[in-house]
Amino acid sequence: MTILHIDSSISGENSASRAISRSIVDQLRAVNPAALLVSRDLVSQPLPHLTLDAFADSSVLDEFLAADTVVIGAPMYNFTLPTQLKAWLDRILVAGKTFRYTANGPEGLAGGKRVIVALARGGFYDAGSPASALEHLETYLRGVFNFIGIEPEFVAADGLSISPEQREASVRQALGETVRLAA
Ligand SMILES: Cc1cc2nc3c(=O)[nH]c(=O)nc-3n(C[C@H](O)[C@H](O)[C@H](O)COP(=O)(O)O)c2cc1C
Numbered sequence: 001m002t003i004l005h006i007d008s009s010i011s012g013e014n015s016a017s018r019a020i021s022r023s024i025v026d027q028l029r030a031v032n033p034a035a036l037l038v039s040r041d042l043v044s045q046p047l048p049h050l051t052l053d054a055f056a057d058s059s060v061l062d063e064f065l066a067a068d069t070v071v072i073g074a075p076m077y078n079f080t081l082p083t084q085l086k087a088w089l090d091r092i093l094v095a096g097k098t099f100r101y102t103a104n105g106p107e108g109l110a111g112g113k114r115v116i117v118a119l120a121r122g123g124f125y126d127a128g129s130p131a132s133a134l135e136h137l138e139t140y141l142r143g144v145f146n147f148i149g150i151e152p153e154f155v156a157a158d159g160l161s162i163s164p165e166q167r168e169a170s171v172r173q174a175l176g177e178t179v180r181l182a183a
Pocket residue numbers: 009010011014015016017018074075076077078079080120121122123124160161
């Protein structure tokens with residue numbers, strides 16, 4: 001079994017999404033001690049913006065295709081995902097590899113993988129809340145992974161900019177949730 005661990009927060013050791021994604025990986029490895037771990041830090045090793053030439057290098061796509069489980073730390077920046085993470089998605093959404101168009105519409109080709117996303121958001125975006133229309137992180141990632149045939153799982157820490165107390169409570173709750181993911 002291969003676990004691919006992706007992080008994209010710019011906040012280093014203070015990052016909530018990094019703490020949660022690390023906890024998810026730790027839980028998975030505890031029940032699969034023989035699992036091979038591949039880590040990709042999109043901040044310390046950023047991928048350049050997509051160009052046509054970039055399609056000639058399939059190393060990022062191959063790394064994704066080789067993974068059985070993918071754990072992604074995804075902070076919300078300006079209501080959506082970090083550009084570093086978008087650059088990674090630009091390399092794994094490849095027609096003929098992870099999806100294809102058929103007479104019946106698009107078809108995902110990357111099914112069978114488990115994708116777990118650690119979300120960290122400064123505010124609250126629950127359905128019906130005033131800010132819900134600005135939620136373009138979880139909705140976008142769900143749509144993208146569904147498009148390539150994967151139903152992603154999410155662990156969310158929300159309201160992290162509200163107060164230090166709210167941040168601590170939300171991160172603690174999310175870390176607690178990571179335990180059930182490995183069950
Ligand atoms: C540049 C920047 C932009 C942000 N934009 C938003 C935003 O649009 N909505 C929101 O709810 N929180 C926003 N936040 C708050 C982050 O989502 C929050 O700090 C979260 O903890 C980030 O994840 P991290 O701790 O893993 O870096 C922003 C934070 C930064 C640094």
